[in-house]
Amino acid sequence: MSSRLATALVCAAALWSGTAAPQAIPGCGDLRNSYGPFDYRDGEARALKLPVVEEYHFTPDVESLARGNTGDKAMGDIDYTLRAFPNHPRALQAMARWALRGGAFPNPQIPAAECYFRRAIAFAPDDAAVRLIYGNYLFRIHKQEEAREQYDAALSLDPQSPEINYGAGLLYLQMGELDKAKALAKVAYDGGYPLPGLRNKIRDAEQRGSRGAVGHKPGRKPSKAGAAAKSDQEADKPQG
Numbered sequence: 001m002s003s004r005l006a007t008a009l010v011c012a013a014a015l016w017s018g019t020a021a022p023q024a025i026p027g028c029g030d031l032r033n034s035y036g037p038f039d040y041r042d043g044e045a046r047a048l049k050l051p052v053v054e055e056y057h058f059t060p061d062v063e064s065l066a067r068g069n070t071g072d073k074a075m076g077d078i079d080y081t082l083r084a085f086p087n088h089p090r091a092l093q094a095m096a097r098w099a100l101r102g103g104a105f106p107n108p109q110i111p112a113a114e115c116y117f118r119r120a121i122a123f124a125p126d127d128a129a130v131r132l133i134y135g136n137y138l139f140r141i142h143k144q145e146e147a148r149e150q151y152d153a154a155l156s157l158d159p160q161s162p163e164i165n166y167g168a169g170l171l172y173l174q175m176g177e178l179d180k181a182k183a184l185a186k187v188a189y190d191g192g193y194p195l196p197g198l199r200n201k202i203r204d205a206e207q208r209g210s211r212g213a214v215g216h217k218p219g220r221k222p223s224k225a226g227a228a229a230k231s232d233q234e235a236d237k238p239q240g
Contacts, residue, residue, distance in 0.1 A: 029109035036084040086123040096137040128157035162191035169198045
């Protein structure tokens with residue numbers, strides 16, 4: 001076999017697997033997998049490969065975290081799904097909910113929620129949905145600056161997304177940036193976002209008359225509006 005033909009065959013196999021450059025992710029295993037990895041956004045992979053994964057591993061019971069399909073715990077099947085499709089958005093959301101509930105991660109090579117997000121970003125750095133879901137997760141665990149980084153990355157990839165603008169708006173409001181939150185809210189609601197939570201929070205903040213003191217500023221005591229935004233976080237979670 002000529003070296004040129006060998007190179008062509010390797011490249012073709014890599015492209016069919018869903019990524020041209022499988023990567024080791026320090027502390028989070030390797031993207032190489034016996035099945036995939038495949039890009040969730042790829043129509044051919046979704047038509048030919050995704051049904052097998054979702055039928056046997058990412059079932060409704062697994063997605064709801066009620067039980068596993070091939071084992072006792074849902075996370076085992078979520079792990080399989082995310083190794084095959086690292087940027088599977090609903091599987092990432094289910095994994096994040098598992099982490100928020102304090103669930104254990106059974107794969108020692110991928111021991112934490114952050115690992116699955118890092119793998120997804122390495123695999124599909126241009127997928128705005130991954131950045132949004134990661135931002136939502138970081139927001140929920142009160143890592144504001146890290147959440148901001150992910151929301152900003154998502155906005156750079158899909159600046160008109162109602163979901164991204166809504167989630168980012170909630171964060172910026174909580175961080176005390178009312179004008180930025182209002183601009184994001186406008187894009188979200190102009191795009192048809194259905195939940196009124198961000199609009200209501202902005203209205204409440206304005207009624208308190210604290211345009212420059214909403215949320216926590218470095219060296220300042222958090223305002224009542226910022227505290228209200230934080231306390232409302234559970235009732236009005238960013239939607240991934």
